[in-house]
Amino acid sequence: MDILYKVFIEPFVFMGEAPDLLLQTLWEGLVSGVLYALIALGFVLIFKASGVFNFAQGIMVVFSALILVGLYEKGVPAFLALILAIGAMLLLAVAVERVVLRPLVNQPDIILFMATFGLTYFLIGLGELIFGGNPKEMITGPLFLPQGTTELEMFGGLVRFQHLDIAAAVIASIMIGLLAVFFSKTRIGRALRAVADSHKAALSVGISLNQIWVIVWFAAGIVALVAGIMWGARSGVSFSLQIIALKALPVLILGGFTSIPGAIIGGLIIGVGEKLGEFYWGPLVGGGIETWLAYVIALLFLLYRPQGLFGEKIIERI
Amino acid sequence: MRAPDNPVAAKGDVLLAVDNVSLGFGGVKALSDVSFDIRRGEIRAIIGPNGAGKTSMLNCINGFYYPTEGRITFKGVKRPKMRPYEAARGGIARTFQNVALFKSMSTLDNIMAGRSLKMKSNFFWQLFRHGPAMKEEVEHRRVVEEIIDFLEIQHIRKIPVGRLPYGLQKRVELGRALAMEPDLLLLDEPMAGMNLEEKEDMSRFILEVNQQFGTTIALIEHDMGVVMDLSDRVVVLEYGRKIADGTPDVVKSDQRVIDAYLGVAH
Amino acid sequence: MFYREAGQFKSTYPADMAIFPLREDRIGIAVIILAAYSLAFLGNAFLLQAVMIPFLVFSLAAIGLNILTGYAGLLSLGTGAFMGVGAYACYKLMTAFPDVNVIVWIFVSGFFSAAIGALFGLPSLRIKGFYLAVATLAAQFFLQWCFIRIPWLVNYNVSGALDAPLRTLFGIPVLGATATPQTRYLVVLTIVILLTWVASNLVHGRIGRAWIAIRDMDLAAELMGIRPLQTKLLAFAVSSYYCGVAGALLVFLWYGGAEYDVFNINQSFFILFMVIIGGLGSLIGSFFGAALIFILPIVLGIVLPAMLSPFGLSVGADVIEHLRFMIVGALIIFFLIVEPHGLARLWQIGKQKLLVWPFPY
Numbered sequence: 001m002d003i004l005y006k007v008f009i010e011p012f013v014f015m016g017e018a019p020d021l022l023l024q025t026l027w028e029g030l031v032s033g034v035l036y037a038l039i040a041l042g043f044v045l046i047f048k049a050s051g052v053f054n055f056a057q058g059i060m061v062v063f064s065a066l067i068l069v070g071l072y073e074k075g076v077p078a079f080l081a082l083i084l085a086i087g088a089m090l091l092l093a094v095a096v097e098r099v100v101l102r103p104l105v106n107q108p109d110i111i112l113f114m115a116t117f118g119l120t121y122f123l124i125g126l127g128e129l130i131f132g133g134n135p136k137e138m139i140t141g142p143l144f145l146p147q148g149t150t151e152l153e154m155f156g157g158l159v160r161f162q163h164l165d166i167a168a169a170v171i172a173s174i175m176i177g178l179l180a181v182f183f184s185k186t187r188i189g190r191a192l193r194a195v196a197d198s199h200k201a202a203l204s205v206g207i208s209l210n211q212i213w214v215i216v217w218f219a220a221g222i223v224a225l226v227a228g229i230m231w232g233a234r235s236g237v238s239f240s241l242q243i244i245a246l247k248a249l250p251v252l253i254l255g256g257f258t259s260i261p262g263a264i265i266g267g268l269i270i271g272v273g274e275k276l277g278e279f280y281w282g283p284l285v286g287g288g289i290e291t292w293l294a295y296v297i298a299l300l301f302l303l304y305r306p307q308g309l310f311g312e313k314i315i316e317r318i
Numbered sequence: 319m320r321a322p323d324n325p326v327a328a329k330g331d332v333l334l335a336v337d338n339v340s341l342g343f344g345g346v347k348a349l350s351d352v353s354f355d356i357r358r359g360e361i362r363a364i365i366g367p368n369g370a371g372k373t374s375m376l377n378c379i380n381g382f383y384y385p386t387e388g389r390i391t392f393k394g395v396k397r398p399k400m401r402p403y404e405a406a407r408g409g410i411a412r413t414f415q416n417v418a419l420f421k422s423m424s425t426l427d428n429i430m431a432g433r434s435l436k437m438k439s440n441f442f443w444q445l446f447r448h449g450p451a452m453k454e455e456v457e458h459r460r461v462v463e464e465i466i467d468f469l470e471i472q473h474i475r476k477i478p479v480g481r482l483p484y485g486l487q488k489r490v491e492l493g494r495a496l497a498m499e500p501d502l503l504l505l506d507e508p509m510a511g512m513n514l515e516e517k518e519d520m521s522r523f524i525l526e527v528n529q530q531f532g533t534t535i536a537l538i539e540h541d542m543g544v545v546m547d548l549s550d551r552v553v554v555l556e557y558g559r560k561i562a563d564g565t566p567d568v569v570k571s572d573q574r575v576i577d578a579y580l581g582v583a584h
Numbered sequence: 585m586f587y588r589e590a591g592q593f594k595s596t597y598p599a600d601m602a603i604f605p606l607r608e609d610r611i612g613i614a615v616i617i618l619a620a621y622s623l624a625f626l627g628n629a630f631l632l633q634a635v636m637i638p639f640l641v642f643s644l645a646a647i648g649l650n651i652l653t654g655y656a657g658l659l660s661l662g663t664g665a666f667m668g669v670g671a672y673a674c675y676k677l678m679t680a681f682p683d684v685n686v687i688v689w690i691f692v693s694g695f696f697s698a699a700i701g702a703l704f705g706l707p708s709l710r711i712k713g714f715y716l717a718v719a720t721l722a723a724q725f726f727l728q729w730c731f732i733r734i735p736w737l738v739n740y741n742v743s744g745a746l747d748a749p750l751r752t753l754f755g756i757p758v759l760g761a762t763a764t765p766q767t768r769y770l771v772v773l774t775i776v777i778l779l780t781w782v783a784s785n786l787v788h789g790r791i792g793r794a795w796i797a798i799r800d801m802d803l804a805a806e807l808m809g810i811r812p813l814q815t816k817l818l819a820f821a822v823s824s825y826y827c828g829v830a831g832a833l834l835v836f837l838w839y840g841g842a843e844y845d846v847f848n849i850n851q852s853f854f855i856l857f858m859v860i861i862g863g864l865g866s867l868i869g870s871f872f873g874a875a876l877i878f879i880l881p882i883v884l885g886i887v888l889p890a891m892l893s894p895f896g897l898s899v900g901a902d903v904i905e906h907l908r909f910m911i912v913g914a915l916i917i918f919f920l921i922v923e924p925h926g927l928a929r930l931w932q933i934g935k936q937k938l939l940v941w942p943f944p945y
Contacts, residue, residue, distance in 0.1 A: 103921040118916025125909030295722030406809035420800035435809035447785035456597045
């Protein structure tokens with residue numbers, strides 16, 4: 001009975017007793033949730049337009065941030081480095097389309113998925129070869145990212161808001177908004193949606209698949225760069241970020257692979273759930289459950305709703 | 319090849335009865351209130367224009383879909399909601415409109431896979447591929463070779479079926495279904511995309527299966543000539559409803575069928 | 585010439601169904617096995633310890649994953665963790681019951697990872713493809729967390745690491761500091777040969793056909809009476825068994841001791857890459873893949889410095905590791921594009937050519 005009390009009663013009592021701590025935990029969960037959502041968004045972009053489940057998205061986050069920081073360390077001015085990093089993502093998009101996607105078109109999804117594993121490892125090797133394997137500090141000042149914290153007194157305690165986190169949440173929201181507009185209002189965005197529905201139909205109305213792929217991979221690269229700057233500013237730039245980037249996968253499972261709102265809500269659920277779980281239930285089992293909680297939540301969720309929160313129900317035909 | 323467990327019973331007693339079956343996906347109704355029966359030993363054709371619900375009907379019969387309303391009675395017992403493999407256990411085999419073979423396996427292995435239900439040797443012997451496991455494997459290989467002889471596909475025995483031309487793939491698929499020694503064999507457009515010669519071969523096989531082994535067959539086919547020649551009775555579907563049922567001659571002269579196929583002036 | 589199909593007639597089904605129907609193939613296998621055993625007496629300790637033992641261990645793990653991913657078509661990213669389960673189970677068993685021979689425990693420990701593997705395989709009934717891959721990531725991270733957080737698994741020792749106690753077979757040490765590479769190599773070789781033979785029996789029989797059927801066309805397989813859940817769970821269990829045994833071998837007969845970190849996600853990926861490059865759905869491919877991926881950095885470590893030293897450039901171990909990542913990544917893409925069936929298919933084509941040599945067909 002004691003264990004039941006500890007699992008089902010005590011954490012909630014604790015939440016009620018110290019609402020300031022609860023608010024702090026929720027806020028941290030929301031911030032990491034927004035960043036998960038941003039990474040997941042990169043997956044969704046590519047999946048919608050090319051049906052490729054891009055495992056390398058997480059690595060693109062680190063890779064792009066590494067280029068930015070690495071160039072800056074070599075003496076390139078921050079904004080030039082930013083532009084060069086964007087350029088590198090364009091180059092990557094073109095290269096991926098040429099070398100990976102084009103030869104593998106019409107292969108089963110799972111083959112393309114595995115090809116992105118190859119891409120992942122290639123990028124890890126390349127990034128470390130050029131910039132070395134040591135963790136790096138993200139540049140914040142020259143990019144006008146705010147520092148410092150605001151402490152607000154509420155619920156009988158202090159709740160700390162890092163300015164950087166606020167900036168991250170705002171910038172991520174702007175990105176998401178821009179992408180939503182891009183998809184629904186622009187010509188290219190509509191073409192992307194057409195391609196997502198049917199490759200053949202899109203071809204028959206004169207949409208070039210190759211161009212579309214370059215565009216989405218480039219867009220996903222920019223999303224990755226933004227995510228990389230934000231994550232990097234919070235916890236440094238190194239390939240260990242990859243583990244965090246993998247968290248976007250459970251986010252996608254919750255949200256469905258094709259839905260932008262799904263990615264956002266999934267990201268928030270995972271981010272908040274993870275932080276709450278770690279803070280209130282983690283100590284029961286010795287802590288550190290953040291590493292797997294997201295996956296287990298996603299796994300349990302899959303058993304009830306395999307298509308995700310917002311995905312369409314899949315009807316199998318024979 | 320051995321005859322199925324229940325050899326030719328008198329044509330006439332009902333093997334499978336479909337009563338007032340409806341099937342809907344969300345708002346779309348694929349079948350509404352369809353009733354017919356399949357008698358032991360007969361060849362029963364299901365025809366109708368595209369989208370009439372023929373394949374959906376087969377999917378209901380072999381447990382892939384469960385009817386939203388109505389019931390299906392097989393061998394005198396009302397069918398509960400079941401998984402397709404349970405239907406297979408009950409003695410229903412099936413071929414597909416778009417060939418659904420195991421592409422990377424050879425013809426031999428595909429047909430051997432059809433024997434899965436009949437193979438019983440336990441996991442322990444499978445580890446060593448000796449004793450009962452090997453004996454069983456050889457026994458079933460013998461049956462499979464008989465099927466291969468029957469379908470005249472000896473020469474492609476060891477070729478991965480993915481490399482075979484379409485007509486031969488259809489034949490291998492029939493072989494795989496026969497390997498299950500079914501009581502009821504469902505054929506979904508067995509002759510689609512075939513040339514005349516291949517159609518003649520396939521018709522011959524279907525008739526022989528029916529006559530030699532007494533297997534009950536339900537088939538969907540678009541080629542009216544084939545349907546009229548092969549089948550004992552025909553049921554006609556249109557927009558998910560039954561519009562005619564009876565011997566080929568009766569159906570052929572039914573006004574609603576003629577309208578459905580030729581179109582009717584509105 | 586010396587490799588011909590002609591003249592070898594099969595008069596019985598068992599002869600035709602043999603795994604190596606050709607006499608030349610059977611001789612070839614016998615020669616390879618013989619050579620592998622004599623290597624124990626001819627090769628030096630470095631070759632055995634640094635090349636052959638790990639090669640065999642990784643081959644076994646690759647066979648395990650190949651059963652799941654290559655034969656049954658279920659993608660798993662949790663191989664490293666399943667290997668870990670085998671290693672930790674083996675450690676617990678042999679320290680709890682020191683009197684039972686360690687070889688017995690190595691085989692038994694596989695059953696623990698089989699059970700865990702089947703448990704994490706349960707979602708495979710409802711989910712497929714990359715969804716399943718994410719589900720197996722849950723296994724990877726959860727199990728790895730268990731290895732760190734449950735000190736009971738390492739008998740509460742302070743270092744938190746697994747170590748190989750002294751264990752003997754017929755009075756000769758096979759585990760622990762005094763075991764020679766030669767003995768350990770012979771043990772690993774025998775276990776790998778035995779388990780490879782069993783795997784080949786399984787994939788060529790009823791069970792292997794069911795796996796391939798589920799992979800190629802799951803709906804049709806189900807309509808043949810093949811039960812999807814049981815078939816998939818069996819694939820998970822058998823695959824994890826192999827991985828578990830490989831994990832135990834890796835820690836106790838190769839490293840001699842290890843921390844949880846050897847079972848991390850990169851290990852899972854490298855095993856998967858061995859399977860892809862070697863050839864999905866091929867046992868012999870698992871050996872090829874393991875050889876390529878494992879031996880690549882060793883070769884790079886020798887070749888690169890030799891190539892670059894005339895120019896006054898030196899190559900650090902880290903550079904080799906980075907190049908390994910790049911080359912492996914590029915190879916994955918290359919093989920998926922050019923030959924999705926991997927090295928095994930190249931091998932087969934080579935044999936086919938040899939059969940009809942000197943004519944083109």
